Amino acid sequence: MIRLEEKEHKYDPQAAEVRRAVICDAWDELMAIVEEELPSAAALTELFDRLGIPKSVTEIGQPAEILPMTLKATKDIRDKYVLSRLLWDLGILDALCENAE
Amino acid sequence: MAIPEMEKYRNYTCACGKTHDFSGEVISGSGAIGELPRVLRERGIRRPFIIADENTYAAAGKQTVSLCREAGAEPSVFISREKKLEPEESSVGLAMMHYDYAADACIGVGSGVINDISKIVAAVADKPYIIVGTAPSMDGFASATSSVTRDGLKISLPSKAAEVIIGDTDILAAAPVRMMLSGLGDMLAKYVSICEWRLANRITGEYYCPEIAELVRSALKKCVDNADGLLRRDKAAVQAVFEGLVLSGAAMKYVGVSRPASGMEHYISHVFDMRGVEFGTPMDFHGIQCAVGTLTAVKLYERIKKITPDREKARAMWKILIWLPGMSSCVPSLAAARRI
Numbered sequence: 001m002i003r004l005e006e007k008e009h010k011y012d013p014q015a016a017e018v019r020r021a022v023i024c025d026a027w028d029e030l031m032a033i034v035e036e037e038l039p040s041a042a043a044l045t046e047l048f049d050r051l052g053i054p055k056s057v058t059e060i061g062q063p064a065e066i067l068p069m070t071l072k073a074t075k076d077i078r079d080k081y082v083l084s085r086l087l088w089d090l091g092i093l094d095a096l097c098e099n100a101e
Numbered sequence: 102m103a104i105p106e107m108e109k110y111r112n113y114t115c116a117c118g119k120t121h122d123f124s125g126e127v128i129s130g131s132g133a134i135g136e137l138p139r140v141l142r143e144r145g146i147r148r149p150f151i152i153a154d155e156n157t158y159a160a161a162g163k164q165t166v167s168l169c170r171e172a173g174a175e176p177s178v179f180i181s182r183e184k185k186l187e188p189e190e191s192s193v194g195l196a197m198m199h200y201d202y203a204a205d206a207c208i209g210v211g212s213g214v215i216n217d218i219s220k221i222v223a224a225v226a227d228k229p230y231i232i233v234g235t236a237p238s239m240d241g242f243a244s245a246t247s248s249v250t251r252d253g254l255k256i257s258l259p260s261k262a263a264e265v266i267i268g269d270t271d272i273l274a275a276a277p278v279r280m281m282l283s284g285l286g287d288m289l290a291k292y293v294s295i296c297e298w299r300l301a302n303r304i305t306g307e308y309y310c311p312e313i314a315e316l317v318r319s320a321l322k323k324c325v326d327n328a329d330g331l332l333r334r335d336k337a338a339v340q341a342v343f344e345g346l347v348l349s350g351a352a353m354k355y356v357g358v359s360r361p362a363s364g365m366e367h368y369i370s371h372v373f374d375m376r377g378v379e380f381g382t383p384m385d386f387h388g389i390q391c392a393v394g395t396l397t398a399v400k401l402y403e404r405i406k407k408i409t410p411d412r413e414k415a416r417a418m419w420k421i422l423i424w425l426p427g428m429s430s431c432v433p434s435l436a437a438a439r440r441i
């Protein structure tokens with residue numbers, strides 16, 4: 001964990017501050033990337049329904065209450081900067097994960 | 102029968118600054134397995150060690166054996182009798198203990214688990230590895246690592262990249278539909294992976310290759326455009342998924358990082374795997390778990406699109422959170438998730 005942190009600076013206030021500056025300044029640009037790359041949840045849900053792909057954790061045998069903790073855990077699982085890291089930098093990871101679905 | 106998009110990336114010097122290379126031969130399409138005798142002859146393989154389980158042996162193992170003989174080779178065969186084969190110590194060990202020391206190559210006949218096990222055997226034996234795919238279920242065909250449980254931990258173990266990857270759509274299309282959907286799920290994951298690769302590039306300055314991202318994007322599009330065909334075992338749909346999966350594996354090799362093929366959605370699946378290993382909670386096919394992870398991540402992204410971040414508030418919140426035990430910070434949330 002400590003070795004990872006030396007590489008990621010996840011908890012380093014200065015590094016986090018630099019990332020926050022980029023995130024806030026380039027927010028529109030970041031959201032444009034999201035818009036470009038991701039299908040809508042509605043379209044994806046429709047595809048899953050059509051093909052019979054499970055949509056929720058309960059459909060694959062996981063208890064529903066595991067989801068918030070699972071999402072939070074993704075921040076520490078490996079070294080990549082993923083959505084949970086972005087939310088962590090913004091101080092909203094816990095709040096958003098609590099009522100995720 | 103090769104994947105045309107991949108031919109360009111043989112020792113290719115890219116504008117991103119890296120050289121993208123994948124040396125494996127990919128043979129895909131109807132009747133692809135018929136190329137096996139040529140593959141063996143070209144490489145002078147006389148005694149391949151074949152690894153399969155009962156299902157994959159019936160699906161393609163028998164045929165593999167007779168094609169080996171057609172090439173003048175005499176294979177030795179290990180068929181796992183395990184009802185639910187898991188990629189862990191005992192299954193890898195068992196395959197090892199059946200290994201034929203006279204073998205000059207290793208052929209895996211299967212998909213996820215068999216492929217992971219066979220790659221380790223080939224790596225330890227230091228012999229060329231060939232995979233005959235039986236289901237388009239995950240993107241590990243082109244990768245040089247095996248996803249296995251070791252010492253109670255799910256790890257990505259360096260093993261062996263296949264020299265030849267065979268995806269015969271006549272065989273693949275006969276796979277259980279849920280396995281095909283798993284492969285599709287592993288492809289849908291790429292929406293999130295590519296998105297996060299770009300975001301990370303913008304936020305942290307991490308390396309990003311637009312060309313490889315586009316390669317994966319178009320493979321994903323082909324899968325989605327054909328997706329409905331999977332339910333009726335349409336060959337074009339099955340081929341799109343298989344080739345997309347191989348290409349995704351190759352894409353990770355091209356750029357030397359897993360970014361093109363895995364993001365938050367894979368981490369979500371990983372948490373389920375870790376809980377499964379530790380507590381025996383249910384584990385589904387890798388790609389099915391990734392599909393759930395993808396939809397969950399997409400929903401989260403939709404929620405953040407609606408917010409405007411406030412730097413001061415974010416800083417203040419962050420400072421509180423980092424010291425709050427039980428929140429996602431101090432007490433590593435990973436350990437907490439395992440305890441639930």
Ligand SMILES: [Zn+2]
Pocket residue numbers: 115116117118119121310311312313
């Ligand atoms: Zn490149």
Ligand SMILES: [Zn+2]
Pocket residue numbers: 239240287290362363367387391
């Ligand atoms: Zn995957």
